Amino acid sequence: MRIETLVPTVARVEEIRQETPDIRSLRLVFEDEDFKSDFAFKPGQFCLISVLGVGEAVFCIASPPQWEDFIEVSVKEVGKVTSAIHDLEIGAKVGFRGPYGNWFPFEENFGRSIVFVGGGIGLAPLRPLIWQTLSKRDRFRDVYLIYGARSVADLVYKDDLKEWSSRDDIRFTKTVDPGGEDETWDGEVGLVPQILEKVSPPSDSVLITCGPPIMIKFVLLSANKLGFRPGDVITTLEMKMKCGVGTCGRCNIGNKYVCRHGPVFTLEEMEKLPNEF
Amino acid sequence: MKTIEDILRLIEDWQGKGYTVVAPVRSEGLVSFEVLRAPSQIDFDHVLTVNTLKDVTLPRCETLFKYDVEKASIEPSWEASQPIVVFGSRPCDAAAVTILDSILMGEVTDSRYARRRENMIVVTLACSQADEACFCTSMGYGPHDPTGSDIIGLPSKGGYVFRVVSQKGKDFASKVGLELDEGRADPEPELKRRITTDGIKAWLDENFESPKWEKVSENCVSCGACYYLCPTCHCFDIADEAGASRGVRMRIWDCCSFAGFTKMAAHQPRVGKHRRYRQRIMHKFKYTVDNIGKTACVGDGRCIRYCPYGVDITEVLEALRE
Structure with missing residues (x-):
């Protein structure tokens, strides 16, 4: 895998649903047609969403691959970036990187x-x-x-x-x-x-x-x-992540990077990891 | 054999051919890798620079892209790539480059790092002296070790004999007309500091939990100096430097000693400096070995030389294994 490291593509917020008092789901559509047509992922993979000027945070892709024209993410308001995402309105533009990580067996x-x-x-x-x-x-x-x-x-x-x-x-x-x-x-x-x-x-x-x-x-x-x-x-699993590709060094549990070797792990694999989660 | 004068003429020639030369320069008592203005700036007498080749391959701070919130535009930022000759790196500096290559151009390629590496030629000057902190031989390298160099100059009777190490070095030598030298190198300097690494990995495999972690990290003040000066530490942060509507996203060096490194909005998996210090040691001497087959330590000793509280990684390793 060769990556144009760490540079997101632009996505438009097409729909917002208030799931619970502190969780919102966003439906995102990619602006770049080439990116959109090449985009493929598997359930379990995650992405990084940027609010430009605030920062970037990790979310799992919460919609299935067969919903082809958009992806959804669900965001709980807990910190700086997630609060900024909650302030977005329909039509807002965000940065998107991904998909990253492994996936669930199917x-x-x-x-x-x-x-x-x-x-x-x-x-x-x-x-x-x-x-x-x-x-x-x-x-x-x-x-x-x-x-x-x-x-x-x-x-x-x-x-x-x-x-x-x-x-x-x-x-x-x-x-x-x-x-x-x-x-x-x-x-x-x-x-x-x-x-x-x-x-x-x-x-x-x-x-x-x-x-x-x-x-x-x-x-x-x-x-x-x-x-x-x-x-x-x-x-x-979830740990603090920045790069999403296993190079920035912070999401590891033992010798496994949650962003690259995970986020999906079996209990058998987890039993071999140190208790750092 | 080439004399210092011969070498200075060579470098002037490389600069004339369009190469940017990065070399050790003395300024206010410290010797650092810098972009050379004139060959006469090169310092030949030091043991090791303060900074490392990370400053060439993975800068402290770099702009990833510029953005404009109103226009929702994201414009990747990249400086024009130009060929760089690193001249006067030490064997430990060059060995460290191979470790970062395995990490950043392995399973995943960091395109920015890779583009800088493609344009970089490493011309090492092997060591004629070692200081108290040097321990490269303990880590499997040595004062004349060619690992990671494209060309290596070995000390010889007050000058240097130049040998080609890699294909890249061979191509460079023929391109600039660098003549290689016959002749014998001086004997390698003796290192006073020597530890045996036998059993360290095995101990780390078994001792994620151990009271020793608190003990060995007692004097650490989590300042991060060892990280910044380490030739293989490569962890980074990503942050926006924002104006009202326009700004840039930066990649900046970051350090596992800092509490904020792993702190999430609702969870902190590494509470306490001993857990963060454990991460540093585990990362260098176990996780990197597990993942790429070699340690992330070349024995350059910068962390020993510059730690403000005298934390000595060789003492730590020996104390852990004891």
């Missing part, structure tokens, strides 16, 4: 059952893979999704959740943390790892999870308890 899992486990904005990296899986649904056995957030208001992609609830080819269990439910809530109440154990999907499935670090930690423990093989448990 064809490798044909013929198997898949269990998606997401928490909060951690559904964002799973979302493209869920849609991709549903687009080739006949290639998989059972598909499970367990998704939870702190409260009903904190659930992202409400339209997607509604569609997945109504489909009979995905076993969708939604949950909110105790106290996060409201009077209309018809899902589970409980922490995601507990609900995973309650649903108890077959342990010969592939389990793919993302969420807050503390949730990932307990999901991995639950997966272990349920008998999943460490090589079949997959997550995606």
Whole structure:
């Protein structure tokens, strides 16, 4: 891979959706026609979005590859760049670099059952893979999704959740943390790892999870308890990144650069890394 | 054998042929690699420059692109590429270039680094002296080691004998009409500082968690001097220098000693200077070995010479392994 190092292309904000009180999704369209037609990525890969004059930050690509004319990113307001992104309006221009990093296995899992486990904005990296899986649904056995957030208001992609609830080819269990439910809530109440154990999907499935670090930690423990093989448990990690290609030196966990060797790791791979996450 | 006078005439000739020459120049008591105005500026008497060839290949601060917020334009910035001869690098400087090449022109190519490297010829002057801090032989190199040089001048009876090392050096020599020398080189200088690296990698493989990390980093003040002076440290930051509507995005050297290096809005994976110091040692003596098959240390000793609190990397390595 040869890169014109670190120079973004321009993308236009075409749509903005307020997902939760502090999360917005942006639909981006590339301005450069050549870049647009050459652009290809796989679920699990990430990008860097620039607000010119403020800086650059890392986001997973939250839309599936088959939605060809645009990509989506979901942004939680936590710092300088994410606040600036929240201030953008439709028509605004941002810088885009990517796709970077590795991706979730897909064809490798044909013929198997898949269990998606997401928490909060951690559904964002799973979302493209869920849609991709549903687009080739006949290639998989059972598909499970367990998704939870702190409260009903904190659930992202409400339209997607509604569609997945109504489909009979995905076993969708939604949950909110105790106290996060409201009077209309018809899902589970409980922490995601507990609900995973309650649903108890077959342990010969592939389990793919993302969420807050503390949730990932307990999901991995639950997966272990349920008998999943460490090589079949997959997550995606986040560290501070600047370059996205493994040269700026800050996102490593042990000898692996999260931006280049990851962000997708199996539990088996993670067990070999030092505890620096 | 070429005398100093012969060498100065050669360099004048290279400059006349359009080459930019970067060489060690003494100024206010310090010798640094600088773009040479006149050959007479070259210092032949020092042991090692303060700065490294990073200043040529990976500048402290460079503009990646200019932008205009109103027009939403992004204009990549690149200086005209011109052939550069680095003259008078030491064998450790040249060896360090090969390490950065493996990292920045390996699996991923950093196009800016690569373009500078393509245009750069390394003409080393091997060492006739070593100081207290030099430990290149401990790291598998040596005062006359040709690794990374295109041409090497070996000290010989007050002058130098020049030998070609690489194809690039051969092409350059024939292009500028540089005659190579027969003749014997002086013996290599002895280094006083010597450690054995046996067992260090094995210790690091097993000891990510160890009380020794706090101990060996006790005197470190996280100033980053070792990073800035290290010929192989290459971590960088990216930042916008913004005006109201126009600005530039810069790449700037950055250092794993600084807390802000890994701090995210909601998470800091490396709390405490011992964890950051561990990253420095692990990166040089384990992670780089795992990833490219060699350590990211050439034993130039700059970090030992210039640490304001006397942190000595050879003592640290020995203390870790003990």
